[in-house]
Amino acid sequence: MEAGEERAQGARSRDPEREGPRPAADPAQVAAICREHDDRPDALIEILHAIQTRFGFVPETAVPAIADSLNLTRADVHGVLTYYSDFRREPPGRHVLRLCRAEACQARGAERLAAHLTTRLGIDFGATTADGALRLETVYCLGNCALGPNALVDGERLQGRLDEARLDRLVDALCEGADS
Amino acid sequence: MSAGGRRVEVPGDSAGSLRVYVPGDSAGSIRVYVPGDSAACSVGADETARAIVREAAARGTSIELVRNGSRGLLWLEPLVEVEREGLRRAFGPVDADAVPGLFDAGWLEPGAAPDHPLAQGPTDAIPWLASQERVLFARCGVVDPLCLDDYRRHGGLVGLERALRAKPAEIVDEIKASGLRGRGGAGFPAGLKWETVAAAAGDEKFVCCNADEGDSGTFADRLLMEGDPFSILEGMAIAGLAVGATRGFIYLRSEYPHAIRVVRRAIDVAREAGWLGRDVLGSGRAFDVTLRVGAGAYVCGEETAMLESLEGRRGIVRAKPPLPAHAGLFGRPTLVHNVLTLAAAPFVLAQGSAAHHAYGCGRSRGTQPFQLAGNVLRGGLVERGFGVTLRELVEGYGGGTASGRPVRAIQIGGPLGAYHDVGDLDIEMDYERLVEAGGLLGHGGIVVFDDTVDLAEQARFAMAFCAHESCGKCTPCRVGAVRGVEVLDRIRAGEDREANRALLESLCGTMRDASLCAMGGLTPNPVLSALARFPEDFEGSPRAGRGSAAAMAGRQEDER
Numbered sequence: 060m061e062a063g064e065e066r067a068q069g070a071r072s073r074d075p076e077r078e079g080p081r082p083a084a085d086p087a088q089v090a091a092i093c094r095e096h097d098d099r100p101d102a103l104i105e106i107l108h109a110i111q112t113r114f115g116f117v118p119e120t121a122v123p124a125i126a127d128s129l130n131l132t133r134a135d136v137h138g139v140l141t142y143y144s145d146f147r148r149e150p151p152g153r154h155v156l157r158l159c160r161a162e163a164c165q166a167r168g169a170e171r172l173a174a175h176l177t178t179r180l181g182i183d184f185g186a187t188t189a190d191g192a193l194r195l196e197t198v199y200c201l202g203n204c205a206l207g208p209n210a211l212v213d214g215e216r217l218q219g220r221l222d223e224a225r226l227d228r229l230v231d232a233l234c235e236g237a238d239s
Numbered sequence: 240m241s242a243g244g245r246r247v248e249v250p251g252d253s254a255g256s257l258r259v260y261v262p263g264d265s266a267g268s269i270r271v272y273v274p275g276d277s278a279a280c281s282v283g284a285d286e287t288a289r290a291i292v293r294e295a296a297a298r299g300t301s302i303e304l305v306r307n308g309s310r311g312l313l314w315l316e317p318l319v320e321v322e323r324e325g326l327r328r329a330f331g332p333v334d335a336d337a338v339p340g341l342f343d344a345g346w347l348e349p350g351a352a353p354d355h356p357l358a359q360g361p362t363d364a365i366p367w368l369a370s371q372e373r374v375l376f377a378r379c380g381v382v383d384p385l386c387l388d389d390y391r392r393h394g395g396l397v398g399l400e401r402a403l404r405a406k407p408a409e410i411v412d413e414i415k416a417s418g419l420r421g422r423g424g425a426g427f428p429a430g431l432k433w434e435t436v437a438a439a440a441g442d443e444k445f446v447c448c449n450a451d452e453g454d455s456g457t458f459a460d461r462l463l464m465e466g467d468p469f470s471i472l473e474g475m476a477i478a479g480l481a482v483g484a485t486r487g488f489i490y491l492r493s494e495y496p497h498a499i500r501v502v503r504r505a506i507d508v509a510r511e512a513g514w515l516g517r518d519v520l521g522s523g524r525a526f527d528v529t530l531r532v533g534a535g536a537y538v539c540g541e542e543t544a545m546l547e548s549l550e551g552r553r554g555i556v557r558a559k560p561p562l563p564a565h566a567g568l569f570g571r572p573t574l575v576h577n578v579l580t581l582a583a584a585p586f587v588l589a590q591g592s593a594a595h596h597a598y599g600c601g602r603s604r605g606t607q608p609f610q611l612a613g614n615v616l617r618g619g620l621v622e623r624g625f626g627v628t629l630r631e632l633v634e635g636y637g638g639g640t641a642s643g644r645p646v647r648a649i650q651i652g653g654p655l656g657a658y659h660d661v662g663d664l665d666i667e668m669d670y671e672r673l674v675e676a677g678g679l680l681g682h683g684g685i686v687v688f689d690d691t692v693d694l695a696e697q698a699r700f701a702m703a704f705c706a707h708e709s710c711g712k713c714t715p716c717r718v719g720a721v722r723g724v725e726v727l728d729r730i731r732a733g734e735d736r737e738a739n740r741a742l743l744e745s746l747c748g749t750m751r752d753a754s755l756c757a758m759g760g761l762t763p764n765p766v767l768s769a770l771a772r773f774p775e776d777f778e779g780s781p782r783a784g785r786g787s788a789a790a791m792a793g794r795q796e797d798e799r
């Protein structure tokens with residue numbers, strides 16, 4: 060894995076299945092979000108978080124709008140956007156499940172669950188199911204290392220003491236309720 | 240919600256305490272504590288809280304439900320406490336399904352249901368807790384995290400009030416005399432840092448709280464942020480007064496959504512109450528705190544990368560000098576500390592440096608919140624003075640592995656810490672003795688593995704993690720870690736083992752000596768300790784382990 064190079068080139072989790080015309084962000088909306096942060100360049104990461112919360116990801120079209128508002132170059136904004144693993148540049152699917160695969164969860168069987176998930180969903184980590192219901196991601200430590208294996212659902216809901224059965228129930232609920 | 244014609248509120252989320260008041264019920268006040276902490280909620284505490292409210296309403300019993308932090312007995316979560324006549328009794332783990340049965344057993348009555356299988360007796364008498372030295376975590380799990388009255392009743396703000404009466408140099412001297420060392424990993428004497436920042440010239444200075452807590456196996460910062468956030472804000476304010484800073488930043492990782500909510504709210508509460516802001520507790524002196532959320536980069540826990548990130552840039556490590564103490568955030572003198580270091584300041588100021596110095600041993604003074612994690616039966620937070628043995632922690636508190644198999648390896652201090660074998664169980668845990676044992680204390684995380692672990696795989700994971708998280712600034716780390724993965728793969732495949740082993744050792748030497756920061760510099764720790772202590776794992780075909788190599792392979796998929 061050439062992590063350093065990847066970062067330098069800005070290659071980040073790109074899901075081939077979901078390539079195609081990228082949805083656009085309304086520059087006016089982006090500018091409004093920047094204004095809420097007083098157009099401060101040091102608030103760039105906060106702004107990217109806010110845009111991702113709003114759109115589910117950070118659309119490519121947001122980059123020039125942010126650069127204009129904060130008086131940065133597009134390359135500056137692009138560099139930050141691609142450096143941090145939180146930021147997605149394509150729509151993520153209706154739900155995101157991030158499985159912790161760091162040491163303490165490994166010690167409690169996280170890799171068995173990782174294999175179970177990829178087999179069951181038929182996708183690898185970093186990809187979304189064909190119906191767009193669920194995206195699977197890796198995360199390193201959720202701060203619940205005594206109660207692993209752990210997963211974070213939709214960036215909000217932490218689930219501990221996972222085993223195959225609990226994980227299956229969780230995935231079922233996410234996939235079934237995906238449209239609601 | 241309406242239950243039997245009585246009005247009851249239902250707790251919406253883990254942050255809200257509430258009263259279930261049933262008109263006509265004349266019973267004395269019954270307080271029930273259900274942690275709103277994310278560990279407790281990850282195993283059903285919200286559902287448990289709702290079930291308790293439902294049952295209480297259905298049975299016509301008035302209760303006050305408090306969403307406290309966690310007591311740190313994580314294996315018992317959700318740990319519910321019932322307070323009657325000033326005594327708190329614990330029950331755990333309490334699933335929502337167990338709630339009706341507990342009501343049937345009359346658990347809300349004073350001293351009731353002592354024989355219930357979930358009954359743990361008076362909380363403060365649970366040996367796991369009673370034997371600890373809770374200083375930093377004295378209030379955590381005891382109080383309502385966002386209730387300032389609770390905070391004051393339990394000794395909060397005494398330190399800040401004393402600091403407001405003292406001269407800055409007196410505060411610095413108190414911290415120096417306490418022997419407090421940084422809890423973020425390096426253990427640098429805090430007082431010296433405070434002195435340096437206080438002496439630095441600058442029209443503006445900052446206090447930065449490092450709440451990035453990226454190490455696997457650690458969760459003390461999170462527990463404290465969710466369970467006693469005011470202690471961190473108070474510590475930051477004291478530090479601000481000492482070094483002459485009027486603004487503080489908290490850099491909190493995005494993987495902690497609940498901690499973000501609690502800290503954000505705590506800042507608002509402290510501002511409204513007038514102890515953060517332009518006029519701290521009516522002193523005429525200013526100190527305010529801004530919360531910033533990270534974006535998923537382990538290296539942003541490194542202090543200079545954190546400063547870059549706080550300035551809105553990529554988290555690339557800065558060369559030192561200049562030290563952040565001289566030129567840190569926006570080029571201004573900046574005091575950077577871990578959450579736990581800052582949270583120790585109120586105690587030092589309130590109780591005096593001697594009270595802090597009395598805990599611990601040798602040059603490691605005070606208490607250390609150890610975090611028992613991984614394959615351990617009774618995981619959680621153990622705060623003890625430095626010098627407690629690894630055996631007491633892993634076998635005593637931890638009770639051995641959760642799987643019931645023998646302990647084989649213990650990684651101490653996060654992903655940059657060494658793997659130890661059971662021969663190290665008698666180490667007395669302090670900064671110096673861990674270094675003598677070829678390891679480091681780091682942030683105090685202890686990850687237990689049973690005998691199914693494959694240390695060659697763990698070594699590979701360490702290299703792959705470094706390759707993935709490297710900020711890319713220097714070659715030994717950026718390229719070295721990638722080569723390290725390749726060499727380990729060859730060793731694991733049995734190719735030219737002697738030559739590749741020598742290559743790995745020389746590669747690790749280069750990383751250790753020539754990396755700009757501890758990311759590349761300390762990654763050899765887990766690799767070489769695994770190789771030295773578990774050579775058999777590097778000799779045969781890969782063990783049928785759980786496949787941490789696959790954990791990194793999965794990440795590669797993410798990266799495509």
Ligand SMILES: Cc1cc2nc3c(=O)[nH]c(=O)nc-3n(C[C@H](O)[C@H](O)[C@H](O)COP(=O)(O)O)c2cc1C
Pocket residue numbers: 420421422423424425426427449450451452453454537538539540541542543575576577578580581756757758
């Ligand atoms: C790769 C890397 C990651 C780090 N992560 C953290 C972290 O998450 N939290 C932290 O407090 N310190 C972390 N540190 C240590 C910080 O650089 C710094 O020493 C510390 O925040 C200083 O605070 P202290 O004096 O209270 O220990 C990390 C260091 C490195 C090299």
Ligand code: SF4
Pocket residue numbers: 538556708709710711712713714716717754755756757758759760
């Ligand atoms: S050692 Fe690694 S993380 Fe640290 S500065 Fe060098 S490349 Fe960056």
Ligand code: FES
Pocket residue numbers: 159160161162163164165199200201202203204207209454455456457
């Ligand atoms: S290692 Fe998985 S939560 Fe910490």
